[in-house]
Amino acid sequence: MPYQAVPCRVLSLTGGKRDNDLILPINSSLSVTLHQDQLKTTTTAAASRDFTEDRLWLNGEEADMGHPRLQACLREVQRLAHKRRGGSAEDAGPLSLSYKIHVATENNFPTAAGLASSAAGYACLVSALARLYGRDSLALQVAPETHWPELRVLVMVVSGEKKPVGSTAGMQTSVDTSPLLKHRAEVVVPERLELMMRHIRERDFEGFGQLTMRDSNQFHATCLDTFPPIFYLNDTSRHIIALAHRFNAHHGRTKVAYTFDAGPNAVIFTLADTVAEFVEVVKRSFPPATNGDPFLRGLPVGSASLPEELLAAVVMEPVPGAIRYILHTQPGPGPQLLDDPSQHLLGADGLPRCSA
Amino acid sequence: MPYQAVPCRVLSLTGGKRDNDLILPINSSLSVTLHQDQLKTTTTAAASRDFTEDRLWLNGEEADMGHPRLQACLREVQRLAHKRRGGSAEDAGPLSLSYKIHVATENNFPTAAGLASSAAGYACLVSALARLYGRDSLALQVAPETHWPELRVLVMVVSGEKKPVGSTAGMQTSVDTSPLLKHRAEVVVPERLELMMRHIRERDFEGFGQLTMRDSNQFHATCLDTFPPIFYLNDTSRHIIALAHRFNAHHGRTKVAYTFDAGPNAVIFTLADTVAEFVEVVKRSFPPATNGDPFLRGLPVGSASLPEELLAAVVMEPVPGAIRYILHTQPGPGPQLLDDPSQHLLGADGLPRCSA
Structure with missing residues (x-):
């Protein structure tokens, strides 16, 4: 069975x-x-x-x-x-x-x-x-997996660091101790859920991406408001977040959106036409360790050459080896x-x- | 003048x-x-x-x-x-x-x-x-500097890392974009201010320390709920926070309390009789770089030998050089x-x- x-x-x-x-x-x-x-x-x-x-x-x-x-x-x-x-x-x-x-x-x-x-x-x-x-x-x-064929997902698996607290135990502590979580659950999330469903139905990547990032950040804010505080994001997560914002700022619109669950690994939503460019930016920002492990996994990723002005605006102080690998995938059944x-x-x- | x-x-x-x-x-x-x-x-x-x-x-x-x-x-x-x-x-x-x-x-x-x-x-x-x-x-x-003579302050200056965003610009972005900040300002802080003044008047370190830590965490939670998010805490800040919680848990009460302003440096409140022990714990957890700079500055700190069970329970995975120096001081006029x-x-x- x-x-x-x-x-x-x-x-x-x-x-x-x-x-x-x-x-x-x-x-x-x-x-x-x-x-x-x-x-x-x-x-x-x-x-x-x-x-x-x-x-x-x-x-x-x-x-x-x-x-x-x-x-x-x-x-x-x-x-x-x-x-x-x-x-x-x-x-x-x-x-x-x-x-x-x-x-x-x-x-x-x-x-x-x-x-x-x-x-x-x-x-x-x-x-x-x-x-x-x-x-x-x-x-x-909300929508079948065929609804938004261009949607792509890049899972960025961050090196090292075990998860310090199980997410189930953590969430219970949050409910018990975070004054902000109560406000989030009662006021913020119900509004956002309606909005999120509309963005998905309309295939509005700008709205979908913005709200995804804001909501991931707010979830992690309530983890920090938990006592003792819970940190799932680490310095590499912060670097990925800053990189995504610089990438979007350079393009003048939301081309990539991050979300983090109960750990430091980033999940990036993007559209098919942006995958190659963003992956190249990530490789420049987190040069892969040369230990023989494949850095790119999952669906194939095309190659992209980066314009000088994109490099100058987006790639800052590379951190070698901080991302273990990227898994390229898409919505499924x-x-x-x-x-x-x-x-x-x-x-x-x-x-x-x-x-x- | x-x-x-x-x-x-x-x-x-x-x-x-x-x-x-x-x-x-x-x-x-x-x-x-x-x-x-x-x-x-x-x-x-x-x-x-x-x-x-x-x-x-x-x-x-x-x-x-x-x-x-x-x-x-x-x-x-x-x-x-x-x-x-x-x-x-x-x-x-x-x-x-x-x-x-x-x-x-x-x-x-x-x-x-x-x-x-x-x-x-x-x-x-x-x-x-x-x-x-x-x-x-x-x-x-609220109280003159002579009110709580045992109160001590340890400023832990974290290595490297420039502050990525000026706090004035950051705070304006928070007001404009964080749904949680509004709730904090309107509901949470007024209650906490009354409580904090009482703890100080009563020289109640347990209450004072707990509320100091909770409020520092909540401030940083609203920074993370800002869009784009603001991170003042880094991995070293997180290690200091975890260390303080382990130290208090080992003692079964609040002996040290952290607060972080708009940067990764920790300010630790404690009482005079705890300074030597906690400083020794910090030195074991963040072994000082041997570059000739004094690691302990300000008021003198006595020496302390740590019981084995304290070491085992509190000092984990030392991070050499992560704290540049500790400044020991107290309330003043x-x-x-x-x-x-x-x-x-x-x-x-x-x-x-x-x-x-």
Whole structure:
């Protein structure tokens, strides 16, 4: 029962939780789903009368299935499946809800680096479980992935530095201690969500990009207003932000827009005709380390020669090696079912193939 | 007509300006005046019928007296002096208000590094001008400098990095673009100001320190919510913040409190009995560069040996050379008149002594 789900770039970030068991966000948010060709989570879930306990493998290593959030997801999907089956005490479905389950999940991108690995992982898990128990899942789509074909995404993975605080724990502290977060959730975000949906529907990159940057900054402002304060941005993040503003100022309009999730890595939104030029600017500003690792990954990037006046106005004090690599991708579809059994992560024995 | 004024550590920071000519703050603020024995601005102002134009020397170099803020200070003091003299068209005072003036001013600490050099400079200028024109100046004092004799201040001057944006320009952008700043100024600061005055009156270091840190963080949060965002804190500032929280957590109470003005340098408030231990912790965390410059300046600091469990809990991943030096000081009195003519910055000819 394998599944692919995708990391989501959150535009209007979920700034906190109002209930830590249900992980209900304190404000609405809006995400761009990235294409699975570049970034993906793959999850296989299986249930069997022969399994003696619930088990979980993350990227090939067995992990604790007792984690409260995992348990909450599992129980909630089972509860809904039970209700859908008529709520009878006897299991009428194709698969008993009392069977133990095995889950294997893998990301093809760094975990716990602020790339929404946990959002993608849970989305994928819930999709897989819902399919396992014969349920459909539902999401509200602002626009399909074909709506804005020129939209491109550059994920800039910053070197070094582990994430110092898990984003779930951090968000709860924010809700408890930040006076600014309350104002953001109640007043600012509802207005911005309406506006953001309009910019996307109208494919208005100027409006979309400006609001994306402002909202990323405001999310990180509420992290700083948390006590003790939470810093996800580091000096490299600051350099990327300054670079994006100089690049836009030079062009006299918003050609690139940054957003940062719970970590120092930047996600840059831009349009196809700007990718080559901006990537060249980034390479000049953060000269890649020559350690043999590919600096450009994902979709191909054309070459661009930079005019002298652009270089002079935008590239300042290069910081060698500060960006590990750039991943070039684009919006993509929702969860995909993997029909080919060879792609399943669990074998016929219900154990991971890779660790077998 | 020489004067000393002092840098002020702002607790509840002035987060912006509601009028850029009058530089009126959009919220109240509260400062601790530091002792002139360690940090000071010295200003000499002179007026003479023989001067042909207004002239200004900053740290020995002639500067532009036409700067709008300087002109605003000068005109306002002259206007008030004129009013006080009865508003007659004829100058009745000891010194004609139509005389041109010469001003020389010097800081004994780095200028434009976020150490409130401009606040200290303007305070000193206005004091000197008011004295020149025979006026008294007025300030509302929450407590005299003798009120809390154990209070100490450690200014941590961070290496490298020039301030990327002048704080006056930055604050105007914040007022114009930050939705969170408005909420802070209208709702948060008025409550905090009352609370802060109570903590100071009661010499409650726990309350004073907690609120100082929270308010510094919130000021920097509104800088980040500004568009384009303003970053005064850098990675070294973040390390100092994390260190202070670990130090307090280890002791189970607030023993040190940080505040940051418009730059990466930290100002640490603490009590006399904690100085030696915390300074030792800072030296272990940011091993001083061995370039011959003194790392500890100002008031003497005793030696302390650190218990192993403190070291293990608090000192993590040392960053050599990240802090240039620590200045140890304490609260001090307001502006002081320098009677000794040898200390005046302008000679009998109305020109700077040092550049003569």
